[in-house]
Amino acid sequence: MHLGRSIALLIGASLLVSACSTTSASPSKDTSSAPARAETTSALPAESSPGVRAKLSAADLQGRWWTWAASSVNDSNPVSDQDGRLCAQGQTAGIWFLAGTFGETVTRSCTVPTAVPVAFPLVNQIGETGDCTAFMATARGSANLDGRSLKPERYEATAVHISAVDGNPITQNGGRFRTRACGLWVQLEPLAPGSHTLSIRGSSGSFAVSVDYKLQVSAG
Numbered sequence: 001m002h003l004g005r006s007i008a009l010l011i012g013a014s015l016l017v018s019a020c021s022t023t024s025a026s027p028s029k030d031t032s033s034a035p036a037r038a039e040t041t042s043a044l045p046a047e048s049s050p051g052v053r054a055k056l057s058a059a060d061l062q063g064r065w066w067t068w069a070a071s072s073v074n075d076s077n078p079v080s081d082q083d084g085r086l087c088a089q090g091q092t093a094g095i096w097f098l099a100g101t102f103g104e105t106v107t108r109s110c111t112v113p114t115a116v117p118v119a120f121p122l123v124n125q126i127g128e129t130g131d132c133t134a135f136m137a138t139a140r141g142s143a144n145l146d147g148r149s150l151k152p153e154r155y156e157a158t159a160v161h162i163s164a165v166d167g168n169p170i171t172q173n174g175g176r177f178r179t180r181a182c183g184l185w186v187q188l189e190p191l192a193p194g195s196h197t198l199s200i201r202g203s204s205g206s207f208a209v210s211v212d213y214k215l216q217v218s219a220g
Helices: 009-023 058-069 131-137
Strands: 105-112 118-127 138-145 149-151 154-165 173-189 194-204 207-217
Touching: 058 118, 058 154, 058 173, 105 154, 118 138, 118 194, 118 207, 131 154, 131 173, 138 173
Parallel strands: 105 207
Antiparallel strands: 118 173, 138 149, 138 194, 154 173, 194 207
16 A cells, blocks of 8 residues: 555645534544545445346445545554464454555464455555546555456545545544555455465555465354
C-alpha cells in the first residue's frame, strides 16, 4: 500500500466539508477501522452464479480494507506485520483481508477461517484523484495461489469513506474521512480447508511490495 503525497491536505479538506454540511454534533471523517459506509454500489451481480458469491464493489472493498488497515496503531497493525502474528487483527465478519506492506519484503503465516471470502491488494493508494492517476499509470502486480496465477482487477480513483483510530500508520489521526482509493485487487472465493501458499507482488514507480503467505484454512 502507498499513501498519496497530498493525503493530509485531502483529509483536512474533507473534514471541513463534512463539518459545514452535516447537522450531526460529531463531524464526519474517514479511513479504516469499522466497516466504512462508503459511497458504494451494490455487489456485482454479473459476477455471481449458483454457488459463487458476488464480489464487493470497488468502493465497498477499498473503503472496508482501508478502514481495516487504519484500525490499529503501528505496533499492532497488520500492514506492519513481519511474520503473520497480526493477521487476525481488526478482522470483521463477512470477508477476510490480507495486507501488503509499506515497501518491505516479508513472509507471513496466517490462519484463515473457513467459508469466508479473501481479498487483498497487490499495490494500492489513497489520495487525491491526481495522485491515483499518477500511481495507476505505473501500477503493476501479480499474485499466485498454490502455483496458479490470479488475475487482478484494476480500480482507478474511487470515492470512499474510511474510519481510523488515533496513532494508526495510515492517517495518523483518528476519525472518519472522505478520500479517493485506487489499486490492483484480488477477491477470492472461500479457500478450501488445508494449507495454501500465496505470493503477492506489486509496484508503482519506485514503490514495491513483496509478500509470501503461508495460509492455513481451518476446517470449521
